[in-house]
Amino acid sequence: MSSGESNRRTGEVSIKDVAHRAGVSIGTVSNALNRPDRVSSDTRSRVRAVIDELGYVRSESARQLRSGDSRMVALLVLDIGNPFFVAMSRGAERATREHGLGVMMCHSAQDSEAESLYLSMFAEQRVRGVLVTPADTTGANLLTFRRHGIPYVFVDRVVDSDDACSVSVDDVAGGELAVRHLLETGHERVAYISGPSNLAQCTDRLVGARRAIEAGGLGPESLTVLETAKLDVASGRDAGARLLGLRPRPTAVFCANDLLALGFLQAMFDAGVRVPEDIALVGYDDIEFAAAAAVPLTSVRQPAERMGSTAAEMLLRETEGDPGHEHESVIYSPELIVRRSTLPRRQ
Amino acid sequence: MSSGESNRRTGEVSIKDVAHRAGVSIGTVSNALNRPDRVSSDTRSRVRAVIDELGYVRSESARQLRSGDSRMVALLVLDIGNPFFVAMSRGAERATREHGLGVMMCHSAQDSEAESLYLSMFAEQRVRGVLVTPADTTGANLLTFRRHGIPYVFVDRVVDSDDACSVSVDDVAGGELAVRHLLETGHERVAYISGPSNLAQCTDRLVGARRAIEAGGLGPESLTVLETAKLDVASGRDAGARLLGLRPRPTAVFCANDLLALGFLQAMFDAGVRVPEDIALVGYDDIEFAAAAAVPLTSVRQPAERMGSTAAEMLLRETEGDPGHEHESVIYSPELIVRRSTLPRRQ
């Protein structure tokens, strides 16, 4: 009715409408928004008023197209059903938001196809950077990003340092910590319930477990490995059932993951096997629910939230100028939290 | 070195480079990508080859700017630390991806400021639609979306149907279910541990609880309400400590949330109070960890994943044409899952 709405159909109001209505040029509106100091306080407030009146919202795609930089960071985790990754995300999100950027969180469900789908979506969006917990041979997918100069940081995965930054925890040390503890509490037949063997986390923890066995003067036959398809509670239950069929039955179990351990615990309950009296149990990640479990879980703690924030900060540092950027790898140390599930055996 | 890279600095290769290199016009490349049938199979394959060779990735911002439609749906949940919302997200994500769209997941951490920040980010992105678990008086924030014609669907919250679609569970019925069960197992002094009172979920469940008390022929003094600041494990522990000071002490507790219940359970353990012998306990949501808890939790189950997928489908239906769209509200029924935490008292 009044003056200058350009696009009556969609109801979209553009910077042009604001300019017209405020009686200034387009450039001035843009300046009022992005460099308020370049504009007299008089027009500035007039522009702001018109913006409110018209309900103008700047179009991010136009902004990004022209200015070339994105305000969005992508975060791709293996499994959002795992509280460990959730904690990590929280850290990453906090750090990112402190820099005024948004986070786009996705999870690959440990599925390599979904992963590559998301990664190409990120590439099309020209995100500012990517935090990624690699599922598979993510390398091929990430090539696109290198090509576009989009930086990425690996989380929960060590990586050759000339490729990208990474934040991780020493998984070998973690595995060793767990199994050494089991040996020290008097066990000699240990099972390792691993996730899928294409995950570096799982295999590294196995290496550590083997190292502890060896250091304890035991033979490799003292360690049985059960592989599972996923790192979740259901897989833990399955593995529990399988383990009960083993002869001789291990007296201690180390799970690659707290979710597996919780599932395993349920299977033991259902079968009437007591933890820790009949079987001792160690998990990994020390998620919040480990302490609240039927039998509170001994677990290897990782500084999840810190990992996320550190990774985000590394990414942003790489992003913000810093021409002579050197990729670096931060490696945290795991910590063993002892609870009831590994109470020492009565001799 | 060879022919036509336009932008040597950034390494960005645009549709123009592809066109030049393939010896066709820009429009043809675009058609090869978006309407392959409009282009001869000969040129189509040539274009595809060049795209691979050059590593071209289409710019989503340019696409969106010109064509006006976004390929992204936003999902804003209250608390991603709550497995209930994670399950919901998973359902929403699956349904959305089946329609070829991406999901941008964020969580407001029950913080109204963060919520409005994210919502305005979504608006600037001109997302295709928004799935939102409203924290506060989200209404004001959502006004922007209405103005821009961006549809939104409420999840886990009923709402006046002429405003938007919604998917929820009957929280009053859930609260009633829980408390009725407690009364039926012989309790007469019940406590309700509520989350923040600005969450409709919490207050609705309270209404249900009161209704059950009344239906059981008890007076309102039989129900004590303890409010907590958040819906998480730590708040549950706090509430547990507070509850132990109450005289007379309730013999049964209904928590607005499984996280609260798990925290509460820990507090009871620490204090040497037995569940269910001394205090019976009911949670809400039936998250995966409820069954694995120290004492397996009786809980009110909600179809989380289904809620997410339904909400996404409603949103997409509203999005995809469908001119005479009528907002609708789907309300699911909760279900009581009885476990050990409410084993009947020995008379």
Added chain:
DNA sequence: TCGCTCGAATGAAACGTTTCACCGCTGTCG
């Protein structure tokens, strides 16, 4: 052979910003 249709490809306009070179005005300094 002429007119027509149809398929394939082209060229340019448009989307909503940011950015940059430029302009006019007002003081101020020499």
Added chain:
DNA sequence: CGACAGCGGTGAAACGTTTCATTCGAGCGA
């Protein structure tokens, strides 16, 4: 009094797509 700096503002180009009207041939029926 003239040059000049600086402020506040303008106008237009450019970003990388999609889309649409148009063109160009080739095939074909009359």
